[in-house]
Amino acid sequence: MKDKILKDIKDSLMRGDRENVTKLTKAALDAGVSVPEILNNGLIAGMEIIGAKFKNNEVFIPEVLIAAKAMHAGLALVEPHFLKCGIKPVGKVVIGTVKGDLHDIGKNIVSMMLKGSCFEVEDCGIDVPTEKFIETIRKSNADILAMSSLLTTSMNSMKDTIKALKAAGLRDKVKIMVGGAPVTQEFAESIEADCYAKDAAVAVDKAKELLKR
Ligand code: B1M
Numbered sequence: 733m734k735d736k737i738l739k740d741i742k743d744s745l746m747r748g749d750r751e752n753v754t755k756l757t758k759a760a761l762d763a764g765v766s767v768p769e770i771l772n773n774g775l776i777a778g779m780e781i782i783g784a785k786f787k788n789n790e791v792f793i794p795e796v797l798i799a800a801k802a803m804h805a806g807l808a809l810v811e812p813h814f815l816k817c818g819i820k821p822v823g824k825v826v827i828g829t830v831k832g833d834l835h836d837i838g839k840n841i842v843s844m845m846l847k848g849s850c851f852e853v854e855d856c857g858i859d860v861p862t863e864k865f866i867e868t869i870r871k872s873n874a875d876i877l878a879m880s881s882l883l884t885t886s887m888n889s890m891k892d893t894i895k896a897l898k899a900a901g902l903r904d905k906v907k908i909m910v911g912g913a914p915v916t917q918e919f920a921e922s923i924e925a926d927c928y929a930k931d932a933a934v935a936v937d938k939a940k941e942l943l944k945r
Pocket residue numbers: 776779780782783784786787793796797800832833834835836837838839841842877878879880881882883884885909910911912913914929930931932933935
């Protein structure tokens with residue numbers, strides 16, 4: 733039953749069937765399927781297949797967009813299940829997808845899991861210019877700046893933001909975490925970020941570590 737419902741979520745997401753993704757995600761939650769299972773074996777699994785098909789020119793931008801909308805519908809339903817902290821935040825994170833980049837699914841999952849681990853999260857959204865990150869860091873009392881990039885062409889926006897933070901005298905005020913599919917540990921070191929996280933679960937662990945540094 734559990735495997736069937738997860739497979740149906742995955743298949744519906746691949747078809748971009750938002751209504752079915754919504755119905756099935758609700759059904760899975762009602763049946764007690766765990767949120768990580770719904771995420772990893774249903775929603776993310778479907779999006780990974782779409783990604784592979786997109787790479788092989790088997791599906792195109794419209795299909796990917798429709799699948800992304802179905803993904804957002806599923807994520808909206810699982811998000812409240814992460815938000816059960818109710819205690820004082822352990823730290824504050826400013827998060828965003830860097831300039832030139834519109835991908836937000838991974839960033840939203842990272843944000844959701846950080847909130848679920850009692851971080852306060854201020855989300856700057858997508859295609860975030862350096863100036864907006866700087867202004868937000870200046871106004872907030874953030875401990876961590878978390879930048880996401882899904883494109884090799886937008887990765888350098890992370891470097892630009894770190895340079896601009898230095899120029900604004902703010903670099904020492906925040907720890908910087910970077911992530912997203914094309915980002916690597918080597919890249920993070922080369923741009924002098926404080927850490928790289930390969931996925932949302934690791935991002936939470938690394939954010940906790942950064943607070944101790
Ligand atoms: Co785009 N796209 N896309 N796309 N798209 C990719 C990323 C691509 C790899 C597809 C491919 O060719 N195989 C490719 C990038 C190639 C490259 O640069 N290396 C690509 C391209 C080329 C493009 C366009 C240029 C296509 C075009 O127009 N010709 C265009 C660019 C638009 C722009 O941004 N300026 C484009 C557009 C789009 C859509 C709008 C249609 C849509 C985005 C919708 C949306 O996000 N709202 C889209 C999608 C959905 C994808 C794929 C299929 C899926 C991405 C995704 O959501 N994955 C993607 C293929 C792929 O990744 N295999 C692809 C699921 C998500 C859960 O994973 O985002 O990796 P991910 O997040 C993970 C980790 O990376 C990590 O944790 C997350 C969860 O565990 N993580 C972090 C992410 N951010 C983090 C931050 C952290 C820590 C961890 O700390 C700060």
